[in-house]
Amino acid sequence: MAASLLALFGALSFLDGVYLHLWRFRLQERPESRYEHLTHTWRAVLFIPILALLFLVDAGGWLLWTGIAFLLADLVVEIADARSERDSRSWQGGLTTGEYILHLVLTGVRVAGVTLALAAKPAAAWLLDAPLRLSTAPTALSLVAELMLPGAVLVAALHVLLVLRPMLLRELCAAWPVRYCSSR
Numbered sequence: 001m002a003a004s005l006l007a008l009f010g011a012l013s014f015l016d017g018v019y020l021h022l023w024r025f026r027l028q029e030r031p032e033s034r035y036e037h038l039t040h041t042w043r044a045v046l047f048i049p050i051l052a053l054l055f056l057v058d059a060g061g062w063l064l065w066t067g068i069a070f071l072l073a074d075l076v077v078e079i080a081d082a083r084s085e086r087d088s089r090s091w092q093g094g095l096t097t098g099e100y101i102l103h104l105v106l107t108g109v110r111v112a113g114v115t116l117a118l119a120a121k122p123a124a125a126w127l128l129d130a131p132l133r134l135s136t137a138p139t140a141l142s143l144v145a146e147l148m149l150p151g152a153v154l155v156a157a158l159h160v161l162l163v164l165r166p167m168l169l170r171e172l173c174a175a176w177p178v179r180y181c182s183s184r
Contacts (some may be wrong), residue, residue, distance in 0.1 A: 002120070003140035005113030006055055010148045012106050017044065018155060020099060022169065027088070028162040029170065036088035037166075039081035041159035046074045048152050054117055055145035061130035064121070071114065117141060 021040055027033040053059050053067030089095055095103070124130055138146075162168055173181030 002055075002113050002116035003144045005109050005116065006141065006144050006148070009106065009109045009113055010144075010151070012102065012109065013047075014151070014155070016099070016102050016106060018158070020102075022158070022162065025092070026169065028166040030088075030091065032091060033088040034166075036081060036084045037159070038163060039077050039084060041156070041163050042077045043074055043081065044152070044156040044159045046070055046077065048149070048156055050074060051145050051149055051152055054114065056142050056149065058134040058136075058139070058142065059132060060121070060125035060127075060134045061132050062128050063132040064125055064130070065128065 017040060021027050021037070025033075027040070028037045049070045050067060053063060053070065057063070059067055085095060122134070125134055165171075
């Protein structure tokens with residue numbers, strides 16, 4: 001079940017983080033949305049070690065706790081993101097109803113997936129001196145995480161690139177006019 005939730009989270013996150021935030025609303029191009037884009041960038045970057053340490057590798061001991069630390073850092077950034085959205089989205093009257101619902105669903109799916117993945121850990125895994133890797137046998141969860149990892153790295157890199165060059169997507173569309181760029 002955790003594997004299915006992780007896959008669903010990945011698909012919905014791509015819809016929210018890439019299609020809505022970067023492409024449709026172009027948050028990276030709007031001065032009032034710059035901070036929100038920065039929080040999204042931090043969350044995309046933090047997702048990589050979270051994915052690796054809590055889903056891909058059957059981590060134990062201090063490695064598991066490192067994954068939890070990244071998860072807590074992501075929570076702090078998520079709160080900063082949520083606090084910024086009123087001002088960041090003033091140009092559109094706040095979040096759209098659809099995006100607000102999508103965020104609620106994403107939060108629920110993420111919490112359920114993480115909870116199931118962590119609940120499957122044996123009690124001994126939580127000891128600091130536990131083996132760093134509890135098992136090397138692939139599971140459905142580790143396979144989904146392995147498939148998601150390259151995409152997560154690319155999405156994080158895209159977010160970072162758009163922090164450095166916010167107009168990059170617009171420039172690419174101007175240089176390479178295709179059907180999906182024509183309205184941008």
